[in-house]
Amino acid sequence: MIKLCFKIQQQLQLLTRHIDGVVLLLIRLYLAPVMVQAGWQKLANFDSTVQWFGDAEFGLGLPFPYLLAILASLAEFIGGLLLVPGLAVRWVSIPLLITMIVAMVTVHAENGWLAIADSNSWLADGTLLMNPSVMEAPEKLAAAKSLLEEHGYIEWLTSSGNFVILNNGIEFAATYFVMLLVLLCFGAGRYTSIDYYLSRYIARRCGL
Known part of the structure; x- marks a missing residue:
């Protein structure tokens, strides 16, 4: 074998x-x-x-x-x-x-690892270069969607994909x-x- x-x-x-x-x-x-x-x-x-x-x-x-x-x-x-x-x-x-x-040292390091904020990621829990604001991403998205549903065109704006919070890690x-x-x-x-x-x-x- x-x-x-x-x-x-x-x-x-x-x-x-x-x-x-x-x-x-x-x-x-x-x-x-x-x-x-x-x-x-x-x-x-x-x-x-x-x-x-x-x-x-x-x-x-x-x-x-x-x-x-x-x-x-x-x-x-x-x-x-x-x-x-x-x-x-x-x-x-x-x-x-x-x-x-x-770029990593001067621009991105302070934001942790993730490029896109995802509070469900295991990298957002402090495992690697945590950015605490990542944990607030769901609240920020919910607030943005609420404003757009009330004042904007939410279906058209999300027709090609969901909104995300840029973390810039x-x-x-x-x-x-x-x-x-x-x-x-x-x-x-x-x-x-x-x-x-x-x-x-x-x-x-x-x-x-």
Whole structure:
């Protein structure tokens, strides 16, 4: 039985060795629009971005806000674009990882883990980075629905989904961080990226 399981595992390893590039391609294509959109929004509203980076009262209170705004905006926008064809993926993953760390620490950490407030989640009970206001989400939703039922178009507004309370915790940024870490460690992917063919070309030219 053990021998059979070992043979099956070997076959799975051989199979996944040829499709691992597809997995990494899917990660790149998932991350690309997220990063491009975030970078584009910062660039399109650059003055507001600089002010938000530097202001300690309503923003992040970071030093050198102009420089950091440029670096973060370009890292996300250009880095996101390069993820699509898979060019210099390990290199662009580094500034994007740093951007995610900064976002988690300066923007999201105080709100706990959850991106969407859900008082029924086990992560809302203090297990991981609790945000006490999450527990008030049902009351907030009930109040909002009551106001809309009385003064708004509740059926039309909820026709494409239910209302939620945005908690803005580190959940999404942490997920993107892990995905970028995978790209940093494993690269852009076999057969599915410019990096793969470029590295083969350079290896042949250099006799490696």
